[in-house]
Amino acid sequence: MIVERKIKVVTEQHNINKPAAQEGYPMKEWTVELYILDQDGKERPARCFTKVTYNLHPSFANPIQTFNDPPFKCTNEGWGEFEMIIDMYTTEKGGKISIAHDLNFQQSEYENIHTVTFRNPSQALQQLLRETGPLPSDEERKQKKAVDGGSKKKRPYDIERMADGLTKLGEDDLLQVIQMIHDHKDDNTYIQNNLDAGEFSVDLYTLPDNLMKMLWEFLVKANVVS
Incomplete structure (x- = not known):
């Protein structure tokens, strides 16, 4: 069985009153959150994932950050834009789904939607996926x-x-x-x-x-x- 769902990644960012680490680039505080969309396109808690890991730029003091509860909110400070890899884990053996997310400062808030695939989910995971729509x-x-x-x-x-x-x-x-x-x-x-x-x-x-x-x-x- 193959089940597809849409994952929404929401990013918010704003300037903060801290000395610039790089000349010409103001310091920012940014937050990334992750949701699953139901069949009507509404945001729902992504309870199908047991944890989400954000792989940040290696220049961060703590570049690998893991969160266990929806919406898996990741907040940090910095001045540079970069592409991060987001790993989303289920309870299945080898149950990791990864997406690339572009962190940029062009807008104060923006959203990205990714279609992800769950292959042969267990009965328990099927029940969680049914919260956002029927299965095949x-x-x-x-x-x-x-x-x-x-x-x-x-x-x-x-x-x-x-x-x-x-x-x-x-x-x-x-x-x-x-x-x-x-x-x-x-x-x-x-x-x-x-x-x-x-x-x-x-x-x-x-x-x-x-x-x-x-x-x-x-x-x-x-x-x-x-």
């Missing part, structure tokens, strides 16, 4: 859920009871279920397999019907659904 699989899940809810008598399985039944399985049975899913999934199946953390998650609404039937029969034999 949401419409498909909604349609399948509606069909399942409207025709339970015609289908040999119940997805909600299936989800509940899976939580009741022992470790050996769960390993069989995971192998079954890997063997019979299709291109629309969404799974997240984090081997390092020992976590496996699957969106049941993206499983093909034949796999749904197989899983249901397995759960029935395991006496966790009826």
Whole structure:
């Protein structure tokens, strides 16, 4: 699954009453903040990121500055313009998204919007991303859920009871279920397999019907659904 979101970087700057470090260049105080935009283009806290690191010009005494809470406000003083790299981190393994930001003093306030990509986000990160708009699989899940809810008598399985039944399985049975899913999934199946953390998650609404039937029969034999 690939999810795109727009990130807004807001910069404010003004002159301060301090001796110029470089002749002809007044000292400035500047602030950079970071937001995520929802589907209506409104600013929202970028809670999808656990921390944001600003990589400033190496002439700064503290050129690498990290902030852990939205809007990840970074404030400094200086006289020169430069391009910084902003690293935005999620909880995913290798979950770092980087953008380049041009710090300049042409306006007292300006905004830059960047489109960023989240690849195969975990279920937890998906929930945070849903705060700013639907995910690519949401419409498909909604349609399948509606069909399942409207025709339970015609289908040999119940997805909600299936989800509940899976939580009741022992470790050996769960390993069989995971192998079954890997063997019979299709291109629309969404799974997240984090081997390092020992976590496996699957969106049941993206499983093909034949796999749904197989899983249901397995759960029935395991006496966790009826």
